[in-house]
Amino acid sequence: KAGVTQTPRYLIKTRGQQVTLSCSPISGHRSVSWYQQTPGQGLQFLFEYFSETQRNKGNFPGRFSGRQFSNSRSEMNVSTLELGDSALYLCASSRGQGLTDTQYFGPGTRLTVL
Amino acid sequence: EDKVVQSPLSLVVHEGDTVTLNCSYEVTNFRSLLWYKQEKKAPTFLFMLTSSGIEKKSGRLSSILDKKELFSILNITATQTGDSAIYLCAVDLDDSGGGADGLTFGKGTHLIIQP
Numbered sequence: 515k516a517g518v519t520q521t522p523r524y525l526i527k528t529r530g531q532q533v534t535l536s537c538s539p540i541s542g543h544r545s546v547s548w549y550q551q552t553p554g555q556g557l558q559f560l561f562e563y564f565s566e567t568q569r570n571k572g573n574f575p576g577r578f579s580g581r582q583f584s585n586s587r588s589e590m591n592v593s594t595l596e597l598g599d600s601a602l603y604l605c606a607s608s609r610g611q612g613l614t615d616t617q618y619f620g621p622g623t624r625l626t627v628l
Numbered sequence: 629e630d631k632v633v634q635s636p637l638s639l640v641v642h643e644g645d646t647v648t649l650n651c652s653y654e655v656t657n658f659r660s661l662l663w664y665k666q667e668k669k670a671p672t673f674l675f676m677l678t679s680s681g682i683e684k685k686s687g688r689l690s691s692i693l694d695k696k697e698l699f700s701i702l703n704i705t706a707t708q709t710g711d712s713a714i715y716l717c718a719v720d721l722d723d724s725g726g727g728a729d730g731l732t733f734g735k736g737t738h739l740i741i742q743p
Contacts, residue, residue, distance in 0.1 A: 547731075557671070557716060557733040572731075604670055619670035 516541065518607050518620035526626045532593040535623045539586050539607030545569075546588040547617060548580060549604040557604070563588055592625075600627045630655040634717050634734035642742050645707050649737045651717030652699040661693055661700050664716040666736070671716055674702070704739075712741045 519538045527533050539546050547570075548560040559572040563582035580590040586607075592599055602624050606617035631654045641647055651661065660678040664671035675684040677693035677700060684691050688707075693700045704711055714736040721732060 549731075556735045557718070559731045559733070606670075616673050616676075619672070621670055 518605060518618055520603075520605050520620040520623050522623060523621065524624045524626075526628060527595050528628050529595055529597060531595050532591065533595060533625060535590045535592075535603055535605075535625075537588045537590070537605030537607075537620060539588070539605075540618055543607035543609050543618075544586050545608045545610065545615065546582055546586065547606045547608075548588070548590050549606065550574075551602040551604060551622070552600070560590070560603075595627045597627050600625060630719070630721060630732050632717055632719050632732050632734040634715075634737050636737060637735065638738040638740070640740045640742060641707060643707060643709060645741075646703065646705045647707060647739065649702040649704075649715050649717075649739070650699060651701070651734055653717075653719045653732075654698065655719050655721055655732065657721050658695070659720045662718045662720065662731070663691055663700070663702050664718065666714040666716055667712075674715075707741045709741045709743055712739060714738050 518540055521536045537546055545564045547562040549557050550560055551557045560574055560578055561568055561580050562570040566582045577593045580588060582588045602622045604619050604622045606619045608615035608617045633652050635650045660676055662676050663674040665674055675691045677684060677691060680693055680695040688705045691702045702715060716736045717734045718731040
């Protein structure tokens with residue numbers, strides 16, 4: 515069974531631009547969660563989607579948004595990029611709803627904001 | 629503010645040693661605690677703990693939760709070089725408290741196993 519895939523793997527943007535990251539969950543998984551990982555802040559939860567609905571949301575500004583499609587694929591969008599948005603963005607999928615279901619992580623998208 | 633603190637931040641031991649990693653938390657609406665192992669990039673799930681005093685075990689790894697004292701430990705016995713990784717602890721919050729929900733992570737323990 516194919517794992518969680520994320521595209522693109524690497525991305526370089528400049529301040530003020532916007533970016534869209536994509537995540538394809540494991541087949542049959544309906545929950546997709548997004549995380550931001552930086553050296554200073556560690557791993558931080560962004561949001562979780564289940565059946566096209568945002569179920570949980572972490573403490574991030576409104577510039578960070580996401581959505582989930584009917585095939586469970588998810589996209590995350592960051593508008594008006596800031597230097598501090600440079601991070602590894604991880605996506606994880608799980609079979610059921612709830613963050614305590616076993617989550618399988620993708621390889622991540624490394625975003626660099628110049 | 630919800631907080632998850634892991635200790636030590638880094639640890640270097642020799643192969644065959646036993647290590648204990650600590651995770652303490654101060655959160656308003658605890659639901660469960662999770663342990664992850666992170667090598668290179670994406671974390672992999674290890675354990676989920678919801679009840680006090682019940683040990684979860686997987687091979688040489690085991691973990692237990694103390695909900696009264698608000699901490700968890702992750703034990704690794706007979707360590708191997710392949711155990712070298714960052715071990716992350718996360719607490720799942722119940723959003724009915726009105727604060728941010730989802731997982732709150734600690735900064736991790738960087739474990740290095742020397743041959």
